[in-house]
Amino acid sequence: MIFDSAMAMAEAVRLRRISPRELVEAHLSRIAKVNPLLNAVVEIGRDFDFHGGGPLAGVPMTVKGAWDCTGFRNSGGTAGRRDFVAAGDATAIARLRAAGAIPIAVTNLPEFSFAFEADNRIHGRTNNPYDAARTPGGSGGGGAAAIAAGCSPFEAGGDMGGSIRLPCHSCGIAGLKPTLGRVPLTGYFPGPFGPVTMLATAGPMARHVDDLYPLLKLMAGPDGEDANAVDGVLRDPAAVRLGDLRIAFHGSNGVLAPDTEVMRAVEDAARTLDGACRSVEEAMPEGMAGCFDLFLSILGADGGAGLDQLKAESGTDVLSPLVEGFLEILRPRASSGARFGELLVQRDLFRRAVARFFCRYDALICPVNAHSAIPHGESVARLASYSYTMAHNLSGCPGAVVRFGTGPGGLPVGVQVVAAAWREDLALAVASYLENNGGGFRPPAL
Helix, strand or coil, X not given: CCCCCHHHHHHHHHCCCCCHHHHHHHHHHHHHHHHHHHCCEEEECCCXXXXXXXXXXXXXXXXXXXXXXXXXXXXXXCHHHCCCECCCCCHHHHHHXXXXXXXXXXXXXXXXXXCCCCEECCCEECCECCECCECCCCXXXXXXXXXXXXXXXXXXXXXXXXXXXXXXXXXXXXEEECCCCCCCCCCECCCCCHHHHHCCEEEEEECCHHHHHHHXXXXXXXXXXXXXXXXXXXXXXXXXXXXXXXXXXXXXCCCCCCCHHHHHHHHHHHHHHECCECEEEECCCCCHHHHHXXXXXXXXXXXXXHHHHHHHHHCCCCCCHHHXXXXXXXXXXXXXXXXXXXXXXXXXXXXXXXXXXXXXXXXXXXXXXXXXXXXXXXXXCCHHHHHHHHHHHHHCCCEEEEEEEECHHHCEEEEEEECCCCCHHHHHHHHHHHHHCCCCCCCCCC
C-alpha cells in the first residue's frame, strides 16, 4: 500500500479498504524504519485530522521545510529560523489540506532552498535511497527521497532552477514544474525576491505521473496574494491524442554533454514515442547553449545582495558551505542597471525562440541533468550539469520528469518532457505514455 499512487490510496480510503488512521500509521512506521539511513524527514507530526473530506481524503503527505504549515516548523533550512512556526498554511498546502490530504512530516532541504543538494547546518544531509553515498538532489531532495522510499505518496515542491525536476530525476520519481505563474508561492520561504521572481514556481512531486495532474488542479490558480499567479486555462492530459503530436528530442545542449546513461534514456524515450506520435525528430530551440550563463547572470545580477538580506532578516550568523559556494559564483556577476536590462532582453529573445519552437513541435524530450545522482558535496563544482533545467526556468515552460533509464549501480535516470507555456497537458500526456511503456518508478532496495 505505501508504494501505491496517491489517487489509489484515496480510492482505497473511499471504498473503506483502509482507514485514514491506518494509512497514516503505515507511513509513520515506514519513516521510522528508513529515515535513520536517509535523513529525509526532519520533523514528524503528532496530531492528525482523520475526518476531512475531498478527493485526497485520508491520504498522507509530507511538507517541504520551505512551506508554512500549521503545527510544523518552517526553518527554510537556515539556523536563524530553526524554531519558526507559521500561524497558518501556505496557499498550496491549504489547498491540498482542504482536499483532505493529511500533512504528517516535514522534509529536508538546502538552506533557503538555494542549492542542488538537501543539506544544511540544522539537519545535515539527506541521502539518496538508491545509494547513501549520493545526494537525492535539491532543493526538494528530502521530499524526493521520502517519496521514493515509501514515506509519503506526494509533496508540493518549488522550482527556481530545477528544484523539483532534479530530485525527481535523482530519486526515480515523477514531478512537474508548471508554467511560471501557474501555482501561487504564497507562504513559501523565501518568497520570490528580485530576479528569483522571474524564475520560480511551485508544483507536485509523486511516484506516478498520473498523480501529477490531479494534484496540480488542486494547487493551481491565483490566491489574491501572489501577484505573479494567474488564472490560466488548465487542460486535461487525458484529452490529448498522442498520435497527433510532433515530438522533438535533443541530447547535449551545447553547455555540457550528458553522460552515456542519460543520453541513452533520452534516445530510448524518443524511440518509444516513434510510431505512437505523428513525428519524432532531433531538434532543439535556438539559444540553449547560452542559457547557463544567462541564468547565472540574471540570478547573480544583485551580486548576492538578496541572499545577504535573507541571512540578516533570518538572524542567521553563518551560511551553509553549499550556499557560500553558490555565492562565490554569483557575486562576480553583479550588474549595472543597463547590463541587467540587456539580460532581460536576452531572456525575452530566448522565450520568443522557445515559443517559435513549440509552433513546430508539441513536446520536447531532453535530459534533466547531465548526470545521474552525484556524490555528496559535488553540486557546485558540477553546476553546468544543471543547465538542462535552468533553461526552462528561463523559458517559463512546463517540464515533467519521468524515470526512463538506469545508470551505474542501479541509479535511476529520468527524462524531461517540456511543452509550450500553459500546455502542461501535453507534457503530462507524453510523460504518462513513457511511464506506461518501459519507464516509471521502481522501489529502492531498502
